[in-house]
Amino acid sequence: MKKQPKKPVTLADIAAQAAVTPMTVSRAMNGTGYVHVETRERVLRVAREMNYRRNGLARGLKRQCTETVGMVIGDIANPFAAELSRGVREVLEQHGYSLFICVSEHSAKEDIQAFDSLADHRADGIIVATRASKSSNERLAELIDSGVPVSLIGRDFRHPHADLVMADNLKGGYEATSHLIALGHKRIGFIGISLTEGLRLKRFQGYLEAMNEHGLPVEEQLIVGGRNISEQMPGYSTEEMGYDGMAKLLQLKRRPTAVFARNDYTAMGALNAIKRAGLRIPEDIAVVGYDDIPLASHTSPTLTTVRQPTREQGSTAAEFLLRRIEGDREQPRAEKAFDCELVVRESTVPAAQVQSVQNSNPQIAIA
Amino acid sequence: MKKQPKKPVTLADIAAQAAVTPMTVSRAMNGTGYVHVETRERVLRVAREMNYRRNGLARGLKRQCTETVGMVIGDIANPFAAELSRGVREVLEQHGYSLFICVSEHSAKEDIQAFDSLADHRADGIIVATRASKSSNERLAELIDSGVPVSLIGRDFRHPHADLVMADNLKGGYEATSHLIALGHKRIGFIGISLTEGLRLKRFQGYLEAMNEHGLPVEEQLIVGGRNISEQMPGYSTEEMGYDGMAKLLQLKRRPTAVFARNDYTAMGALNAIKRAGLRIPEDIAVVGYDDIPLASHTSPTLTTVRQPTREQGSTAAEFLLRRIEGDREQPRAEKAFDCELVVRESTVPAAQVQSVQNSNPQIAIA
DNA sequence: AAACGGTATGTTATCGTTAACCTACCGTGG
DNA sequence: CCACGGTAGGTTAACGATAACATACCGTTT
Numbered sequence: 001m002k003k004q005p006k007k008p009v010t011l012a013d014i015a016a017q018a019a020v021t022p023m024t025v026s027r028a029m030n031g032t033g034y035v036h037v038e039t040r041e042r043v044l045r046v047a048r049e050m051n052y053r054r055n056g057l058a059r060g061l062k063r064q065c066t067e068t069v070g071m072v073i074g075d076i077a078n079p080f081a082a083e084l085s086r087g088v089r090e091v092l093e094q095h096g097y098s099l100f101i102c103v104s105e106h107s108a109k110e111d112i113q114a115f116d117s118l119a120d121h122r123a124d125g126i127i128v129a130t131r132a133s134k135s136s137n138e139r140l141a142e143l144i145d146s147g148v149p150v151s152l153i154g155r156d157f158r159h160p161h162a163d164l165v166m167a168d169n170l171k172g173g174y175e176a177t178s179h180l181i182a183l184g185h186k187r188i189g190f191i192g193i194s195l196t197e198g199l200r201l202k203r204f205q206g207y208l209e210a211m212n213e214h215g216l217p218v219e220e221q222l223i224v225g226g227r228n229i230s231e232q233m234p235g236y237s238t239e240e241m242g243y244d245g246m247a248k249l250l251q252l253k254r255r256p257t258a259v260f261a262r263n264d265y266t267a268m269g270a271l272n273a274i275k276r277a278g279l280r281i282p283e284d285i286a287v288v289g290y291d292d293i294p295l296a297s298h299t300s301p302t303l304t305t306v307r308q309p310t311r312e313q314g315s316t317a318a319e320f321l322l323r324r325i326e327g328d329r330e331q332p333r334a335e336k337a338f339d340c341e342l343v344v345r346e347s348t349v350p351a352a353q354v355q356s357v358q359n360s361n362p363q364i365a366i367a
Numbered sequence: 368m369k370k371q372p373k374k375p376v377t378l379a380d381i382a383a384q385a386a387v388t389p390m391t392v393s394r395a396m397n398g399t400g401y402v403h404v405e406t407r408e409r410v411l412r413v414a415r416e417m418n419y420r421r422n423g424l425a426r427g428l429k430r431q432c433t434e435t436v437g438m439v440i441g442d443i444a445n446p447f448a449a450e451l452s453r454g455v456r457e458v459l460e461q462h463g464y465s466l467f468i469c470v471s472e473h474s475a476k477e478d479i480q481a482f483d484s485l486a487d488h489r490a491d492g493i494i495v496a497t498r499a500s501k502s503s504n505e506r507l508a509e510l511i512d513s514g515v516p517v518s519l520i521g522r523d524f525r526h527p528h529a530d531l532v533m534a535d536n537l538k539g540g541y542e543a544t545s546h547l548i549a550l551g552h553k554r555i556g557f558i559g560i561s562l563t564e565g566l567r568l569k570r571f572q573g574y575l576e577a578m579n580e581h582g583l584p585v586e587e588q589l590i591v592g593g594r595n596i597s598e599q600m601p602g603y604s605t606e607e608m609g610y611d612g613m614a615k616l617l618q619l620k621r622r623p624t625a626v627f628a629r630n631d632y633t634a635m636g637a638l639n640a641i642k643r644a645g646l647r648i649p650e651d652i653a654v655v656g657y658d659d660i661p662l663a664s665h666t667s668p669t670l671t672t673v674r675q676p677t678r679e680q681g682s683t684a685a686e687f688l689l690r691r692i693e694g695d696r697e698q699p700r701a702e703k704a705f706d707c708e709l710v711v712r713e714s715t716v717p718a719a720q721v722q723s724v725q726n727s728n729p730q731i732a733i734a
Numbered sequence: 735a736a737a738c739g740g741t742a743t744g745t746t747a748t749c750g751t752t753a754a755c756c757t758a759c760c761g762t763g764g
Numbered sequence: 765c766c767a768c769g770g771t772a773g774g775t776t777a778a779c780g781a782t783a784a785c786a787t788a789c790c791g792t793t794t
Binding site (some may be wrong): 059068079081120121 | 486
C-alpha cells in the first residue's frame with residue numbers, strides 16, 4: 001500500500017475506503033448532521049490513516065466564507081504593528097478565524113497588491129494598518145463598495161461602511177508638547193515631518209496647537225524631516241530620520257532645548273545624535289518620543305514618550321470587523337478613538353525628579 | 368442600475384453583459400488563448416465597470432495552485448525575522464507569488480495551527496522560520512510527506528524532501544567567544560540558555576568549543592538563562608532575559624569579565640544591567656551579541672555582534688521553495704549554511720582601538 | 735395499525751473558474 | 765477548388781466540498 005503523494009486525498013477517497021459517501025465523510029469531519037458513532041470513528045480513522053487534509057479552496061468556494069482575516073501592515077519589524085497584530089490575533093483566535101499578514105513595506109503600490117491578494121483569496125475581512133495614500137484609499141473604497149468587510153487602524157480615511165479605530169494623536173502630540181513647555185522649554189523642535197503626509201500628521205498638529213496656545217512662536221527651521229529620499233521607511237530607517245534631523249537641529253546657531261519626535265525610533269535616533277555631539281539629555285536637550293515601544297524604557301536615558309493603547313486598538317479593530325463579517329455588511333461605520341497617555345522618563349526629567357513631576361499631574365504615568 | 372453588493376460579480380455576470388461566454392471572459396482576463404481585440408476590450412471594460420474581482424478559491428481549485436506562499440515566524444517584532452521576510456518577498460514577488468505571514472508567538476501549538484491553516488488554504492509552499500519543537504516537527508513531517516513543498520530557515524530539523532537554509536551558528540558562536548578570548552578574557556559568561564532547547568543551541572556549542580580549545584574552564588554558574596517562566600518570548604522579553612541574566616552574573620563573588628549573549632536583544636538587556644550597576648563597558652565587562660540587528664549599531668556603547676546574512680537566507684529559502692514548487696516535489700533536499708561574520712564595535716573594544724583590532728584579523732568586519 | 739419524529743444515510747446540484755476539446759470562419763498556397 | 769493553419773469563439777466537464785433535499789429504517793405514540 002504505497003502512498004501516492006502526487007494527488008492529495010479527497011473526501012471521495014476516504015469515502016471509498018470507509019464504504020460510505022463523501023457526504024457522510026463531510027458530516028463526520030465537521031460534526032454536522034447525523035452520523036452513527038461507529039461510522040464516524042471509522043471515517044475519522046481512515047482520514048487520519050490517509051493523512052487527509054481538507055481543501056480550504058473547495059470548502060470556501062461552496063460555503064462562501066473562509067474563516068480567514070487578512071491584515072496589511074507597512075513594516076513587519078515595527079513593534080507598534082506587532083502589538084496591534086497581537087491584539088487582532090487574540091480576538092480572531094477566540095472566534096476561530098485565522099490571520100494572514102501582508103507586508104507592504106510602506107509602499108502604496110504594495111498596499112494595493114496586498115488588498116487585491118487578500119480580496120482575491122476571499123479573506124472574510126481585511127484589517128488595514130498602513131499609512132493612507134491617495135491610490136490605496138481609492139482601491140480600498142472599491143473593495144469596501146464591493147462588500148468586503150474592512151476595518152481601519154489609525155488610517156486617515158473614512159468610509160461609511162468601514163470601521164475605524166485610532167488613537168487621539170492630536171491630543172497626544174498636544175500633551176507631549178505641553179509637558180515640555182511646562183518644564184520651561186520655549187524652543188521646541190519637531191522631528192519627523194515627511195513630504196507626502198505634509199502637515200496632516202495629527203501628532204504634529206497637536207504640537208502646533210500646544211505651541212500656539214502657550215503663545216510660543218513656531219519656527220520653521222525647528223521643524224525637520226529626514227532625508228526624504230524615499231517613502232519606504234522601516235523602523236530602523238525612521239531612526240536614521242531622527243539622527244539626521246537632530247543633526248540638522250544641532251547645527252543651528254540657536255538650537256532647540258527640547259525636541260518632540262514623531263515616534264520612538266525617531267526619538268532614539270535623536271538621542272544618539274545628541275550623545276554623539278557630547279551634549280547631555282535632558283539637561284542640554286530634552287527628548288520626547290511617541291508610541292512607547294518596549295525599547296523606550298531601555299534606552300539610556302530612558303525615553304519620555306506617549307503611549308497609545310496598542311493592543312486594544314488591534315483587538316477593537318478585530319471586534320469591529322467580526323461584527324461586520326457576521327452581521328450586516330452595510331451597517332454604519334463604527335469608530336473609536338483611544339486616549340493616549342504621557343509616560344515621563346529620564347529623557348525629559350532627570351531620574352531623581354521624575355517622582356515630583358508625577359505628583360504635580362496625576363494624569364501622567366510613570367514607568 | 369443599482370449595485371447589488373450582496374453577490375460578488377462572476378465571470379458569468381460579465382459574460383452576460385458582454386454577450387460572450389464565461390470562457391471568453393476568462394481568456395480575456397488571463398490573456399490566454401485567442402480573443403479578438405475588440406472583444407477583449409469590451410470584456411475588460413465591462414469587468415472594470417462591474418468592479419469584478421476574480422475568485423481565487425475557484426481559480427485555485429481548478430488550477431491546483433494558488434500562486435501563494437505562506438511563511439511562519441515566531442515573533443513578528445523580531446527584526447531578524449523581518450529581514451528574512453524581506454528576502455523571501457523579494458524573490459516571491461519576482462515570480463508572481465503572494466506572501467502570507469502567520470505568527471506563532473513562539474508556541475508549538477500555534478506553529479501547528481499556522482501550518483494547518485496554510486496547508487488548508489492550499490498555499491503552494493510554506494517557509495518555516497520558527498524554533499523547532501517535537502510536536503511541530505511531527506506535523507511538519509506529515510505535511511511534507513503529503514507533498515507540500517516546505518523550506519526551513521534555521522530550524523534544527525531535517526527531512527529528505529524539505530529544503531534547509533541556515534547560518535553556521537556554531538562557527539559564529541565560536542568566533543564571538545574566540546574574539547573575547549583574544550582580548551584576554553578568561554571568565555566569559557553565556558546568557559540565554561532556555562529550558563526546552565537546552566544545550567542544543569548551536570551558538571552556545573560554539574562558545575563551549577572555543578572555551579575548551581583555549582583551555583579555559585567552563586563554569587556552570589556563568590551560564591544563565593532568563594526567568595524561564597514561559598516559552599513565549601517576543602523580542603523585548605528576550606531583552607528581559609538579558610537583563611535578568613546579567614543581574615544574576617553581577618551578583619557572583621567572582622563575576623565574569625565578558626559575556627556572550629544569545630542574541631542582540633539579550634545583549635541589550637545585559638548592557639542595561641551593567642550600566643545600572645555603574646560598571647563600564649567594555650572596561651569592566653565586555654559584551655557580544657548575535658544577529659547584528661539594525662539597533663546594534665545604535666546602542667551605547669555600540670554592540671559587538673555576529674552578523675548572519677539574513678536577507679540572503681530568506682531569499683535562498685524562497686528560491687529553494689520555488690524550485691520545488693515548480694519542479695519535482697520529491698527532489699532531494701537542498702541545504703545551505705551561510706557564514707557568519709564578527710562585527711567588532713565598542714562593547715568589546717573601546718572606540719579608539721577598534722581600528723587596530725581590524726588590522727590584526729582581516730576576517731573581522733568593522734561597522 | 736397508521737402516523738410520527740428521530741436517526742442515519744444517500745443523491746443531486748452548485749460554488750466560480752478553467753483545461754480540454756470542439757466548431758466555424760477566413761485567407762492562402764498548391 | 766480544396767486542404768490547411770491561424771484565429772475566434774463555444775461546450776463540456778471537472779476541481780473538492782457541502783447545502784438542500786430525499787430516502788429509509790427504527791421505535792413510539794395514538
